[in-house]
Amino acid sequence: MSIAIVWFRHDLRLTDHPALEAAVAAGHTVVPVYIDAPEEDAPWSIGAASRWWLHRSLTALADDLARRGSRLIIRRGSTLEQLRDIAASTGATEVHWNRQYEPASLARDTAVKAALRADGLTVDSHCGNVLFEPWTVKSGAGTPFRVFTPFWKHCLTRLSEVPRPTPAPQQLKAPPQWPTTLEIATLKLAPNIPWDSGFVDLWTPGEASALDRLEAFLDQDAGDYREQRDRPDLPATSRLAPALHFGEISPRQILAAAQSAASRASVTETAGIDAFVREIGWREFAIHILFAFPHTTELPLDARFTALPWASDDAILDAWRRGRTGIPLVDAGMRELWHTGWMHNRVRMVVASLLTKNLGQHWLHGARWFYDTLVDADLAANTLGWQWTAGCGADAAPYYRIFNPALQAERFDPDRAYIRRWVPEIAALPNAWIHKPYDAPANVLAASGVVLERDYPRPVLDLTTGRDRALAAYDAVKAARVEPAR
Ligand SMILES: Cc1cc2nc3c(=O)[nH]c(=O)nc-3n(C[C@H](O)[C@H](O)[C@H](O)COP(=O)(O)OP(=O)(O)OC[C@H]3O[C@@H](n4cnc5c(N)ncnc54)[C@H](O)[C@@H]3O)c2cc1C
Structure with missing residues (x-):
């Protein structure tokens, strides 16, 4: 044998x-x-x-x-x-x-x-764990792609090369004698103190649950994914990220299931499924970028941004981590993360933009916090997400694009249901003010019974001042002539 x-x-x-x-x-x-x-x-x-x-x-x-x-x-x-x-x-x-x-x-x-x-x-x-081996995907110049759109365009032309997923073995032979093993519990992975009730309510880890989640998402939500994926108040995304990170499901299984669902879907639904597959493309891109530029876990891909005067302020970092910044959409996201181990992608961008741009804190502070608190913490996706938002990475959001949390709430949390859920202490405020309570007129606050500073903290900064300071700092480093890092 x-x-x-x-x-x-x-x-x-x-x-x-x-x-x-x-x-x-x-x-x-x-x-x-x-x-x-x-x-x-x-x-x-x-x-x-x-x-x-x-x-x-x-x-x-x-x-x-x-x-x-x-x-x-x-x-x-x-x-x-x-x-x-x-x-x-x-x-x-x-x-x-x-x-x-x-x-x-x-x-x-x-x-x-x-x-x-x-x-x-x-x-x-x-x-x-990937659709394509990272060393097989190169630009026309023979170098790794640094921008998502041409990367994904290239991958789409090669999707037929991706092998079909294979079934699980029905039975496995046992050796005459098993080697010694530890009990899973002895690894002490599960918490000693029960901080995880929010996790237990939301997640069922494991392969069977990942497959169920994929099937339910493709049946019920994928058709609307393109229109609704930016809405943190709706359960509109797949929440497959932790299952993908731990490999409970492979990207090939997702691609095959999505292709099969698309073959039965209407044109509008197909657009939703395509948008979902494109996100699987972002996962792939993150892995390929990290493979080509391994130093980016600590250093910016665009070396000019190494010179940015990053701050490190414990009080600010603490307020951000605990969801006590006084900026409701940001606090909602940080509390969702703490309670459930997950945060909606749109809100991840908003909280990361606030931390790195308005507050000037080093993106690594945020990346480390996410890495510790996300159930889908993934070195490639997290690094890409933080550098993208901080404006110093691959295919970065232009450095002058600074998310305004109040406007983001108006656009993507139209009924403010997301903010009300996670920041209940100001839930009684009307929609017009709940996402910017410090601008609310005194009579509105009084009618809602909300007392600012007692019930909810003052914003950790004036958003406009923070924005201007960030733009000035980015302008200064952008003028520097440094070759991109490899
Ligand atoms: C600052 C920041 C940090 C992030 N950190 C992580 C992380 O540690 N781990 C992680 O998996 N994703 C990370 N993301 C990407 C994204 O937010 C999550 O993948 C997504 O929110 C997971 O939810 P979902 O499974 O419902 O996604 P869906 O919208 O259903 O997308 C399907 C899958 O595509 C992949 N995907 C989607 N968006 C991205 C993206 N922007 N980059 C890479 N892959 C993507 C994920 O595997 C996801 O499960 C981060 C984004 C930002 C802005």
């Missing part, structure tokens, strides 16, 4: 899993393994909200494997040492995994592959 280790990472599923499929197709008995080694991802080790998700996702995967006669072996510690130990105790001759593209993962995986091969094992990595 030949034995192969399949090392699960950000691919916690059994369907469309090329590494598992390769091991099964070769006739091996599979030993599925997950290794908890957060220090190997430093300085971007997994955050608290993601650990919450991971605990449940691993539990779901272990159950799915058990139903197929297999087992998920859980280990902690150095990946290389654990894989060596499992290979020695089972007599495994092969190791398979699906590739990841974060800088620390690439460095670790390269070293692990070389070391295991030197031990005499056969080691194969597979393409399971």
Whole structure:
């Protein structure tokens, strides 16, 4: 009997899993393994909200494997040492995994592959988490794309190359003797203190739930996605980001399901489905950018912006993190994030713009907070999102585009339902003032029973002054002539 280790990472599923499929197709008995080694991802080790998700996702995967006669072996510690130990105790001759593209993962995986091969094992990595391998997508000049639209245009011409997703194996052979394993609980991923009730209400991690979510979204919401995706008051987006990050579902499965839904849909619905697939394109773009420019996790892609005079003010950062800035749309978003581990994309842009532009705080403060508190925290998407909003990254929003939270609320939260939900202390204010309570006339405040400063904080800054300061700083660095960083 030949034995192969399949090392699960950000691919916690059994369907469309090329590494598992390769091991099964070769006739091996599979030993599925997950290794908890957060220090190997430093300085971007997994955050608290993601650990919450991971605990449940691993539990779901272990159950799915058990139903197929297999087992998920859980280990902690150095990946290389654990894989060596499992290979020695089972007599495994092969190791398979699906590739990841974060800088620390690439460095670790390269070293692990070389070391295991030197031990005499056969080691194969597979393409399971992207539509296209990052090194295969190049501009006409042979360089990585730095702008989304031409990138996605190029990808669209190659969609027929994307392999169809493959089904999960029905049954898996068990080895004569399983290697030792830890209980998932011993990884201490789940919180000791129960801060997670908002998470429990909203999310069910695991492959089955991801598939249900995709199906429900394509059936009910995708047709309206183009018109409604910017509305934080509506459940109009897929909320598949955490499932995609942990690989409970693959982008190929999403593409195939979306194509099949589009073939049955009306023209208007097809436009919604296409807009959704384009967002999967943004995920792809983020991964490709991080692969080509790994330094962007800490440094701006556009090197001129390294010279920006970023501030670092603890009181401001604290108010922003706790949703106490005195700017209702921003506070609503930051509280949604804290309670649910997720924030609507439109609001992510607004809170990030306020922090980096109006408040002048370094985008890395925001990126680190998001990384710790989002259930979908993803190094590629988060880095791209923060640099895009701060105006210093790939395909960046022009630096002079500074979101005005009150106008954004008028446009995208037309009934102010989102603000009322998350900032209930000012809920009694009428629609005309709830998103800018400090401009409200005294008689309106009195009639609503809202006492500012007692019930709700004064804004941490005057938006106009912050905006002018940001524009002056950006103008100054923009004049600098520096070659873009590589
Ligand atoms: C400052 C900032 C930080 C962000 N941090 C993250 C992050 O850590 N992880 C993350 O997955 N997304 C991040 N995003 C992108 C986006 O906000 C989320 O992907 C989206 O809100 C997730 O909700 P959804 O699954 O309902 O998305 P949908 O609208 O249903 O989109 C479908 C999928 O497309 C992908 N996607 C959509 N928009 C983007 C985007 N702009 N960039 C990359 N992929 C995208 C996601 O995988 C998403 O699940 C960030 C955006 C900003 C502005």
